[in-house]
Amino acid sequence: MKVKNPEKGGAVVSLQGRDKDKYYVIVEVQGDRVLVADGVKRRLENPKIKNVKHLRLLPRNISEEGILWDKSFDVRVAHYLKALAEKVKSED
Numbered sequence: 001m002k003v004k005n006p007e008k009g010g011a012v013v014s015l016q017g018r019d020k021d022k023y024y025v026i027v028e029v030q031g032d033r034v035l036v037a038d039g040v041k042r043r044l045e046n047p048k049i050k051n052v053k054h055l056r057l058l059p060r061n062i063s064e065e066g067i068l069w070d071k072s073f074d075v076r077v078a079h080y081l082k083a084l085a086e087k088v089k090s091e092d
Contacts, residue, residue, distance in 0.1 A: 006034050006052055009067075011060040011084060014050065023081040024048070024055075025062055039078030044069075060084065 006012070010026045012034075024036035027047045034055070035047035042048045067076045 004057070006055070006057055007061070009062045011058040011062070011081070012036060012050075012055040013058065013088075014054065015056055016054040017050075019048075023085050024050070025077050025081065037074070037077065038081055039074040039076070043074045044077075058084075058088075 006026055006029050008026055008029060012024050012026060014020055014022045014024065022038065024038050024042070026034045027037050027044060028035040032052050033049055034052055036042065036050050036055075037044050037047045062077065062080060065080055067073065067080060
């Protein structure tokens with residue numbers, strides 16, 4: 001299943017830049033750009049701006065995992081993305 005439109009809470013993988021192959025969660029969609037966070041270096045209060053063309057959209061969403069947009073967001077997202085990265089690498 002391929003995701004075509006970015007949406008808040010969606011998991012993505014960076015395809016270009018210094019952060020290539022890094023996993024993020026979309027915090028906000030702004031046209032052809034999105035704000036992403038990883039819970040470690042890029043937290044919810046300081047997201048990174050990425051062009052949608054430089055991301056691979058994954059068919060996962062943090063709302064499906066029960067992660068809330070509260071003060072524990074960064075810790076939970078960091079654990080979620082780490083587990084997701086391990087799962088995707090084991091499938092390849």
